[in-house]
Amino acid sequence: MARLTANFFKQDALVLAPLLLGKKLVRVSDNGVKNEYVITEVEIYRGEEDLACHASKGRTQRTQVMYNSGGVLYVYLVYGMYWMLNIVTGEENNPQAILIRALEGTTGPGRVGKLLMLDKSFNTENLSDSKRIWLEDRPIIDTYKTSIRIGIDYASEEWRLKPWRFYY
């Protein structure tokens, strides 16, 4: 099916998160091998008001990528070891991103980054025209679950309790 491009990712994260479930993630490695995965778990990080979102610190060298219009990647290192894969979503200057927490057959965002062999060079990568990573359309998953987000105990209750984790 067709590659998903900027118009799709420009939608608000609240709309996009459930739509990303079941979508195909394609990764072409340096040696030219193409692998395809299915997205099974995501989390929303949305706006400067969201105290769990890195953009709550405002526009910094790290967070500026989230201020782009949707369709680019926000990839960063956490705990000195794990590359987190996020898709920037929404309108320009409205910082939000969706964390890919799991692909079919994997558990945990750290393992996603390892499986996809991500590194710093993937930060700001454009999903609309990248030759090494992109998403392709797939039928909607209409039965899914939600829960609070994982690993954000530092956020205040208002944001910690948002049901912004989606999985099936």
Next chain:
DNA sequence: GTAACGATCCTC
């Protein structure tokens, strides 16, 4: 400068 802390995972 310098210190504290993670959107995690593995091992004990």
Next chain:
DNA sequence: AGGATCGTTACA
């Protein structure tokens, strides 16, 4: 329950 491991942020 605790350690690995380093970029980002905050504060002096």
